Structure formats: C-alpha cells, structure tokens
Amino acid sequence: MKTIIFDPFCGASGDMTIAALIDLGADAGKIKTAMELAANVNVEISRSNKKGISACSVEVSTKKEGSLALSEIIPRIKALDLPSIVIADAIAVFNILGKAEAKIHGTTLEKLHFHELGQEDAIADIIGACTAFQDMGLKDYRIYCTPVSAGMGFIEFSHGKFPVPAPAALEILKEYSLPWQMGPVDGELLTPTGAALLAYFVNELGIIPVIKAHKISYGAGSKDLSVPNVLRIIKGEIDDALITDMIEMLETNVDDVTGQVLGHLIEELLTAGARDVSIIPATMKKGRSGHIIQVISKPEDSPALARKIIEETGSLGVRIIPIKHRLIAQREMDKVSIILNGREFEISVKIARDLRGVLLNISAEFEDCKRVSKESGIPVRDVIRLTEEEARKKFSAVSA
Incomplete structure (x- = not known):
C-alpha cells in the first residue's frame, strides 16, 4: 500500500508544505503558475541548506x-482557471481554517473576516499546496503524520500576544485529532495554514506501521534555527496488509464478586466503549476462588472504563498495561439472503479484509441466525454454515 508520512519535527507552514512536495517530485513550474494566478504574489523556488540538510525553498x-473575508475568498477561488479538484481541495482547506477562526471568535463563517489568513500569500500557499498534492496523485495514498512540533513561547499578531500554538492552529489540532508537542525551540513553528493543510491531507490516525521508504523530501522554512528548520516527507509502502491500532489492556483481580455482577459488568463496559472484555477464573491468595478481569480499550477510553470497573466490582485498583500496537483487519457489515424451507431470510454478516481488499474472514451474526433458526426450524449451526457459505460466494472478490 502506497504511503506518505508527514514528519513535522520542526513544525509546518504553507510554504514548507509546498516546498517538501516539490522536493518529493511535484511540478515546480505548474505550482508557481497556479500560485501566481490565484493571488497577487511573486513566487521564487530555489534550494537552501538548513543545518546541513539540502531542502527545497519556496518564497x-x-x-x-490587505486581507479578505472568507465570503470573498471562496468565490475568487471558484473563478480560477484551475482543475476542479484543486479548487475543491483549496475551498475545503479554507473551510477548516474558517471553522476554527469562527469558533474562537464566536461568530459565523458568513461574518468571519480573516486577518493574516486572508492575505494574498496565504491564498497562494493553499492553492500551491493543493496543486502539488494533486500533481503527485497523493489521493490514492495512505497519509500519516508524526507528532507536530508547534514551538514554544508567545507570538504577536493582529489580535495581540498569544501563546504558541496560535489559537486557530490549536483548534485545528484538537478538532482533527492531530498529535502534537511543544518545542523544540522558542517561536511559532506550526502556522494555522500548515495545521489546516495537514488536517486535510492526513487520512490516517494512530500508530504509523512498518514502512519501506522509497523517497525522502525536505521543505525549508524561512527562519534559521538551532535545529534543521524543514518539513520532512517520507514516501514509501506499508509492508503489512493489516491496520495498526493502539490499545491498552486494563486488568484487575477480584475474589468477592458474583457471576451476575460480572455479567452485568461486561455489558456496562462494552456499552462504555470497551473493545473486548474477558473474565478468567483464577485461584487467588489463601486458595480463594476469584476472577481476572481483562478489558481491551483505546487509550482515551481507559480512565472512564477503569472507573467503571472500580464502581461495579469494588476493586481497589486497575492495572493499565500499554500495548505498542495490534494488527487488525478492516471490518464492515453487510447482508446476505438464504432460502430455507422455501422461505427467504436476510442475515447480517461481518466481513474482514486486509488493506489490499483480500477477504480474510466472514462470520454470520449469531442473533440473526438464532432468529432464523427459530422461524425455519433449521438448527442454528446449519443456519450459520449456510449463511457464511453464501456470503463467501458473494464477497470473495477483492474489494476495490
């Protein structure tokens, strides 16, 4: 599977994104033309050196x-003689910026007036990045992002002095669940435009899988810092056809909880977001019979699930065991129809595929099969077998 990794270890901005994509292979002439068509700017593309790293630079x-309102920018972009997909992408990026700014200022998109974000260079940056993205054909790639370094300290702009990251950039990071961190130097490393472009381009969250790197590119920032001021992009292929997923294991031992309470606990935990729950019989200290409760959880759900375990069982503590990642298949639900004793029944099935669309497994939904068994008089195990056989015939082709 073709993959792109954005590695903003020194932040990201519009010009750094464009430069890194040009260094990756995007057509510099096409991008320069699009940027100068979209805004009243001059664009210079050159090479620069940042702490020994040769990088592409876009000035x-x-x-x-002057600056424009969002209601002025969108019609202007729509009128450009550019590919429709570039125009659609640019409008989407501006809407990401607009929603973040509108939320911060407590206004609507219709009334929103950009300041720095509505200037000519910001318009050129977004058009240039979207042109480069489409020129590289990256829509077909799985796109990941390492934690974004946002910088530290304070910055001054039209609204006054604010902490880094800027309010609009921070709102975008939060809204699109992009991982970020402070540092590594003072100053603003992540601009709102850079955050909006990452939010739009990145289509995969979570652990970055094992990758074979084919090409590495660097886009230079304008400042000279104590660290290489570049945005790095890695182009390659994922080795594994399964999806990586970060999880945690919650675990506690109990020796004075009834089976009814444990059954209720399973239902409560699954309702609260647990991925799976296991109750394992165990012999506790002094030979007492007890149970080990194990819960698979997403990291962000662990605190609430741990509290639920304590409330329901009276346990005095819950162990949280981090797991680097697990490999999972893509899962989807669909339906098949089978004929039993002259009657047609519809049964749901769970389908598992790898990232290439290859079928890994099919399982019939037990509750549907149980219902059909009662209505048809056919043993439930036969209903399951017939359903899964029919589903394999229907869904065995590689998914597009």
Whole structure:
C-alpha cells in the first residue's frame, strides 16, 4: 500500500508544505503558475541548506497588502482557471481554517473576516499546496503524520500576544485529532495554514506501521534555527496488509464478586466503549476462588472504563498495561439472503479484509441466525454454515 508520512519535527507552514512536495517530485513550474494566478504574489523556488540538510525553498512575496473575508475568498477561488479538484481541495482547506477562526471568535463563517489568513500569500500557499498534492496523485495514498512540533513561547499578531500554538492552529489540532508537542525551540513553528493543510491531507490516525521508504523530501522554512528548520516527507509502502491500532489492556483481580455482577459488568463496559472484555477464573491468595478481569480499550477510553470497573466490582485498583500496537483487519457489515424451507431470510454478516481488499474472514451474526433458526426450524449451526457459505460466494472478490 502506497504511503506518505508527514514528519513535522520542526513544525509546518504553507510554504514548507509546498516546498517538501516539490522536493518529493511535484511540478515546480505548474505550482508557481497556479500560485501566481490565484493571488497577487511573486513566487521564487530555489534550494537552501538548513543545518546541513539540502531542502527545497519556496518564497512568496505579496504585491498587494490587505486581507479578505472568507465570503470573498471562496468565490475568487471558484473563478480560477484551475482543475476542479484543486479548487475543491483549496475551498475545503479554507473551510477548516474558517471553522476554527469562527469558533474562537464566536461568530459565523458568513461574518468571519480573516486577518493574516486572508492575505494574498496565504491564498497562494493553499492553492500551491493543493496543486502539488494533486500533481503527485497523493489521493490514492495512505497519509500519516508524526507528532507536530508547534514551538514554544508567545507570538504577536493582529489580535495581540498569544501563546504558541496560535489559537486557530490549536483548534485545528484538537478538532482533527492531530498529535502534537511543544518545542523544540522558542517561536511559532506550526502556522494555522500548515495545521489546516495537514488536517486535510492526513487520512490516517494512530500508530504509523512498518514502512519501506522509497523517497525522502525536505521543505525549508524561512527562519534559521538551532535545529534543521524543514518539513520532512517520507514516501514509501506499508509492508503489512493489516491496520495498526493502539490499545491498552486494563486488568484487575477480584475474589468477592458474583457471576451476575460480572455479567452485568461486561455489558456496562462494552456499552462504555470497551473493545473486548474477558473474565478468567483464577485461584487467588489463601486458595480463594476469584476472577481476572481483562478489558481491551483505546487509550482515551481507559480512565472512564477503569472507573467503571472500580464502581461495579469494588476493586481497589486497575492495572493499565500499554500495548505498542495490534494488527487488525478492516471490518464492515453487510447482508446476505438464504432460502430455507422455501422461505427467504436476510442475515447480517461481518466481513474482514486486509488493506489490499483480500477477504480474510466472514462470520454470520449469531442473533440473526438464532432468529432464523427459530422461524425455519433449521438448527442454528446449519443456519450459520449456510449463511457464511453464501456470503463467501458473494464477497470473495477483492474489494476495490
């Protein structure tokens, strides 16, 4: 599976994103033309060196000062003589910025007036990045992002002095669940435009899988820092056809909880977001009979699930065991129809595939099979077998 990894170890901005994509192979001439068509700017594309790393550099200088409202920017973009997909992407990125700014200022998109984000260079940056993205054909790639380094300290702009990351950038990081961290140097490393582009381009969250790197590119930032001021992009292929997923294991021992309470606990935990729950019989200290409760959880759900275990069982503590990652299949639900004793029945099935669309497993939904068994008089194990056989005939082709 073709993969792109954005590695913003020194932040990200519009010009750094464009430069890194050009260094990766995007057509520099096409991008420069699109940027100068979209905004009153001059664009210079060159090579630079950041702490010994050779990188592509994109410098945008404005020919006209001032800023626009979002309601002025969108019609202007729509009128450009550019591919429709580039226009659609650029509008989507501006809407990400607009929603973040509107939320911060307590206004609507219709009334929103951009300041720095509505200037000519910001418009050029977004058009340039979207043109580069489409020129590289990256829509077909799985796109990941390592934790974004946002910088530290304070910055000043039209609204005053604010902590890093800027309010709009932080709102985008939060809304799109992009991982981020402070540092590694003082100053603003992540701009709102850079955050919006990452939010739009990145289509995979979670642990980055094992990858074979084919090409590495660097897009230079304008500042000279104590660390290489570049955005790195890694292009390659994922080795494994399964999805990686970060989980944690919650575990506790209990020796004075009835079977009814444990059964109720399983239902409560699954309702609260647990991925799976196991209750294992165990011999406790002094030979007492007890149980080990194990719960598979997403990290963000662990605190609430641990509290639920304590409330329901009276346990004095819950162990949280981090798991680096697990490999899972893509799962989807569908339905098949089978004929039993002259009657047609519809039964749900769970389908598991790898990232290439290859079928790994099919399982019939037991509750549906139990219902059909009662209505048809056919043993439930036969209903399950017939359903899964029919499903394999229907879904065995590689998914597109």
